[in-house]
Amino acid sequence: MIGTAKKPFDEILAALQGFQKIGMVGCDGCAKVCLTGGSDEVAALAQELKAQGKEIVFEASPERTCNMAKAKPILDPLKDQIQASDALLVLGCGGAVQITRYVTETLGLTLPVKTGLNSVGHMDTTVPGTVAVEQCQECGDCILNDTGGICPVTKCAKGLLNGPCGGSEDGKCEVDPARDCAWVLIYNRMVALGEVDTLKKFVGAKDYSKAAKPRTLYIKEGRVA
């Protein structure tokens, strides 16, 4: 899931300054899980914007706005309403915003597409409705097989690959004592699995060319370029 958090209302208003008629696009995928952009949140924000004198032209929440296959069948039939809007406001991740923009372009429309959310990471929900934790940086060369299924690239604040820094104390991270040190977690798990020897192997410098952006995934071939 892509984690999202709401932008402050004032920032949204500033982004919509000068635009009266607003079309609203949410996402009933990740943003719904984060309680930031599902149909309910779109409706609630629509009310707030109306209270500020905006006109809401339409509200729509595709099942996954980042996926053209889901977004286009919902947005294409709304072409007239999109055209009647001064701007679109998307409550979705950065991908959802850009796919929405792309859909408007495929419809031959040119209008501002704004976002009401901040994307905050590739996360997974650990306590439903309450907590989501960042799990992966999409490094392009997954090492979870060697780290007990705990990602040091993401969960160690410094992304260390050969073991912990010296700053960990009582199993917590030097950067935030509220957070577990990823390397202590990895070590304890590898001890439990009887795989500590794996951690003794030197891990060379990571190949960041595999994470060089922007990447394209050719789905049929499974090729990344």
Added chain:
Amino acid sequence: MKLTQAFKNKEFVITSEVGPVKGCARNGHNAAFIAEAATIKSYVHAINVTDNQSAVMRLGSLAASVLLKHAGLEPIYQLTCRDRNRIALQSDLLSACTLGIDNVLCLTGDHLKLGDHPTGKGVFDIDSVQLLDIARGLNQGHDMMGNDLTAASDLALGAVVNPNFQPLDLQLLKMEKKIAAGAEFFQTQAVYDPKLFEAFVRKVEGFGVPIQFGLVLLKSPKMGKFMNEHVSGIKVPQALIDEMASVPEAGYKDKSLAIATRLLKEISPMVQGIHFMPLGWSDLVPQLAATAQDASR
């Protein structure tokens, strides 16, 4: 001179540490840290020069190391992975050697969030184990991609280890990786508990690398409390904090000296040297260095 040579000569190696100023020190002006280091010149083998310590932006450790060298002191150039990618790290190692530096201490570096630029982007392209491996490669005449250098570097490679770390075996696992990657000597994080340090030494005796005990001078009860609360990875026993607090403020320095003397007497026989972090009280270093030398024999 390379520190490794002193260890080979079976000398008990004393180093101290200075933090570069937060500002320009052109022509050596406004370089109080140089003056501080110069006062203990004849009592130490070398002086560590911290690299934007605690992620607080300052004069660079390479420039400061060169200033120390010009002042006739032997610098240990600290190099962290926090602010440089692999190209910059290798280039800086070559620069250091070119400018006459003989010793480098390879570190991960404190996280930006702890310093005065918390909104910056941490680099951490390379970790400390990889940095040692890369630095060894430069000493052997090639960069990390295997490309030949016109001339190899010639740097003694140091590393750090934290005996306070729990679980200790995890810290030692990393220490062994550092040794395998080329670390030739170690300086420890500050330790205030001789029992804890002894347990650490027992475990690393067979590693075959010289170890310097790291001693941060405890300057006040407040500082002890601060380190316990805010400096992750260091533990000051409450008994030591109480001992400092048992004297009036004017007596802190004497008390600090007494505590450090005690620690050195117990720990010096276990190690191959001492690394002092005097935090401005460099005037205590000569006497403490003598105590450590005596105790080590």
